[in-house]
Amino acid sequence: MGHKLLLLTRENERYRQLLNSCHLPNTEILDDDPQGIFNADIWLAEPKLAAPLLPHAANLKWMQSTFAGVDALVKPRQRKDYELTNVRGIFGPLMSEYLFGYLLAYQREHRKYRTQQDQKIWLPGSFKTLQGQTLLLLGTGSIAKHIAQTAKHFGMHVIGINRGAKPTRGFDEVDTLANLTRYLPQADAVASILPSTPDTRGALNKQTLSLLKEEVVLFNLGRGDVLDLDALYQQLIKHPEQQAILDVFNQEPLPEEHPIWSLDNVVITPHIAAPSFPEQVVEIFTENFHKWIKGEKLSHRVHFERGY
DSSP, X not given: OOEEEEEESTTHHHHXXXXXXXXXXXXXXXXXXXXXXXXXXXXXXXXXXXXXXXXXXXXXXXXXXXXXXXXGGSSTTSOOXXXXXXXXXXXXHHHHHXXXXXXXXXXXXXXXXXXXXXXXXXXXXXXXXXXXXXXXXXXXXHHHHHHHHHHHHTTOEEEEEESSOOOOTTOSEEEEGGGXXXXXXXXXXXXXXXXXXXXXXXXXXXHHHTTXXXXXXXXXXXXXXXXXXXXXXXXXXXOTTOEEEEOOOSSSSOOTTOGGGGOTTEEEOOSOSSOOXXXXXXXXXXXXXXXXXXXXXXXXXXXXXXXX
């Protein structure tokens, strides 16, 4: 029996090219028109594009998300009568490059020297090393593990926060979100890589942000709603020595009128820390496709009740 595959991404042509060079036996790739949406049993899709079409997906059995974040598909009233898998394991190196790129630029005062260069000023600044500094990672999944490994390479002390405080390789200490307030005052750098769940929403709020060190660098790389952006704005005005590097937001693009754009101690990037590359997504999809036709358990399955 053949399979019908629906592509629902902003890069359908690229995906089609890549899939044509893979061996997908008895599989027809359908267009994302009403008929394709109705007939396809397998979807390769971006969650936000797929979510509104779920009511029309009469034959959907399995959806492979092209993103790690599947918030749009796990909302309470959404359908949950199909297998959902996402992409994992490819973002660790990319996130790590992003985080340490900015962290080192801050510690080594790249901006200051660039400005001094314009004025031909030769003036050594206050050099800081990552050795012995504490990195607090909210999340201990595959991305956080990779960042932790890189942090150890730089001689940092790494603390992880996860659901069950289970010890995780590469971390010096691990605890639960309930004890977050214990660790925030110790951290020289804090990075949230948490998924969006009812438990994680607003974890970084006015009260918890007020516990941060005076010279902390805060990264938000997971989901926008873990952080209260307005509270952070107020905090950063009062504490100009604190830095925030923000890649994810509740509303994307971040509205032009949000005052945080104009702060000197903030770097805003347009959700680019770890893009899903079609080549890597297709590799994960084809591996899962062969499991699917053999009736084997799929990799990177999403638990609807947990939300990731």
